[in-house]
Amino acid sequence: MGTHAPAGQPEWVQHYMHSAEQQHDAAKFGMWLFIAQELLFFSGLFMAYIVFRTFYPETWLEGADQLNKWLGGLNTLVLIFSSFTMAVGVRCAQLRDIPGLKRNIAITIACAFIFLVVKYFEYTHKFHLGIFPGKYYAYEGATGLMPIFFAIYYSITGLHAIHIIAGIVALFWVYWRAVKGQYDTGNYISVENVGIYWHLVDLIWIFLFPLLYLVK
Amino acid sequence: MLKLLRRSVQRSATADGHGDEIHVMPMGHYYKVLGALCFLTVVTVGVSELGLPMPYSVIVALAVAVVKAGLVVTIFMHLAFDKRIHTLVFLAGCVWMCIFFTLTLVDLFSRDMINKEAGHFYKFDEQMAVYEETGDPKDAPPGWTIKNPDAAAHGGHGDAGHEAAPAADGHAAPAEDASGH
Numbered sequence: 001m002g003t004h005a006p007a008g009q010p011e012w013v014q015h016y017m018h019s020a021e022q023q024h025d026a027a028k029f030g031m032w033l034f035i036a037q038e039l040l041f042f043s044g045l046f047m048a049y050i051v052f053r054t055f056y057p058e059t060w061l062e063g064a065d066q067l068n069k070w071l072g073g074l075n076t077l078v079l080i081f082s083s084f085t086m087a088v089g090v091r092c093a094q095l096r097d098i099p100g101l102k103r104n105i106a107i108t109i110a111c112a113f114i115f116l117v118v119k120y121f122e123y124t125h126k127f128h129l130g131i132f133p134g135k136y137y138a139y140e141g142a143t144g145l146m147p148i149f150f151a152i153y154y155s156i157t158g159l160h161a162i163h164i165i166a167g168i169v170a171l172f173w174v175y176w177r178a179v180k181g182q183y184d185t186g187n188y189i190s191v192e193n194v195g196i197y198w199h200l201v202d203l204i205w206i207f208l209f210p211l212l213y214l215v216k
Numbered sequence: 217m218l219k220l221l222r223r224s225v226q227r228s229a230t231a232d233g234h235g236d237e238i239h240v241m242p243m244g245h246y247y248k249v250l251g252a253l254c255f256l257t258v259v260t261v262g263v264s265e266l267g268l269p270m271p272y273s274v275i276v277a278l279a280v281a282v283v284k285a286g287l288v289v290t291i292f293m294h295l296a297f298d299k300r301i302h303t304l305v306f307l308a309g310c311v312w313m314c315i316f317f318t319l320t321l322v323d324l325f326s327r328d329m330i331n332k333e334a335g336h337f338y339k340f341d342e343q344m345a346v347y348e349e350t351g352d353p354k355d356a357p358p359g360w361t362i363k364n365p366d367a368a369a370h371g372g373h374g375d376a377g378h379e380a381a382p383a384a385d386g387h388a389a390p391a392e393d394a395s396g397h
Contacts, residue, residue, distance in 0.1 A: 036309030
């Protein structure tokens with residue numbers, strides 16, 4: 001701030017950028033680097049899943065039986081729908097349709113909360129049965145190395161839920177900026193980047209749901 | 217099909233006023249992708265109800281997941297209409313993930329092949345063989361829980377789990393060994 005935008009460029013272009021297009025591309029390129037990093041970040045837990053499933057296949061079959069595939073399926077549909085509203089929100093931002101942007105971001109946030117509420121019911125049901133993570137595991141309803149299965153279940157879905165919460169914070173920020181009228185100028189890259197992040201969260205769940213709940 | 221899509225997108229592209237054009241997709245594409253994603257979710261749940269045998273169930277589930285992921289990445293994340301460098305970055309992440317998976321699995325499987333004596337998982341298998349022979353829960357490998365028919369009905373919380381006794385030879389439990397990898 002205080003420094004002027006480059007000549008002939010809108011005022012929201014930083015002084016160290018040549019053009020609005022360059023600023024837009026730089027921000028998006030950085031976001032995609034972050035997405036590639038996120039893939040590797042989650043692949044560690046997926047690796048743990050592959051290793052333990054390979055070594056203890058029976059435990060995995062029993063474990064999947066303990067999960068409610070209907071609640072998991074419901075959450076899948078909720079996330080897919082939120083991804084859809086997010087994508088439409090980005091489209092609204094492109095067209096400078098600010099009321100449409102706010103509406104779609106609000107629906108996306110609502111879906112994120114629905115996802116967390118369903119997850120809360122799933123977790124508390126398991127805690128009630130005595131299925132706690134790690135050494136606190138105390139459930140006799142299944143045979144096998146169930147503490148390992150549920151350690152991986154809690155780690156992956158927990159890390160995913162943390163991403164959902166971070167996404168909610170980012171979405172509220174976008175909503176606040178829309179209210180402030182900061183997207184009226186066509187500088188909508190932050191909507192697009194938060195959108196890309198939100199789709200990634202959906203993308204990870206698309207793999208998590210069949211691998212944890214369905215595959216037997 | 218992608219080429220067709222791209223053409224229709226370019227037709228509907230609007231200029232930004234700064235010279236660079238923004239690719240605005242027609243709403244129809246978003247509805248179609250939403251429909252396809254919901255349909256594929258129903259398919260993947262439906263296939264799991266069929267109870268396919270093990271390798272096929274994983275293959276079908278992963279194939280459906282990859283198609284869904286492809287739709288999200290290309291359309292919702294705009295990768296199909298974006299600068300090619302973003303596709304390169306994304307695919308580079310996928311390639312490194314595959315390298316990670318492949319090399320780790322090669323290591324894990326060759327480890328026991330080369331040094332059977334030291335293999336953590338063989339220790340588990342040996343203990344399991346003893347347990348299967350005697351049928352005594354005390355012989356089960358550490359961490360191995362045994363289903364209690366009453367527990368599922370009553371939600372047996374409070375008590376400690378039916379943990380088997382530690383291995384007699386005093387070595388660390390296989391479960392703990394395994395988590396150390």
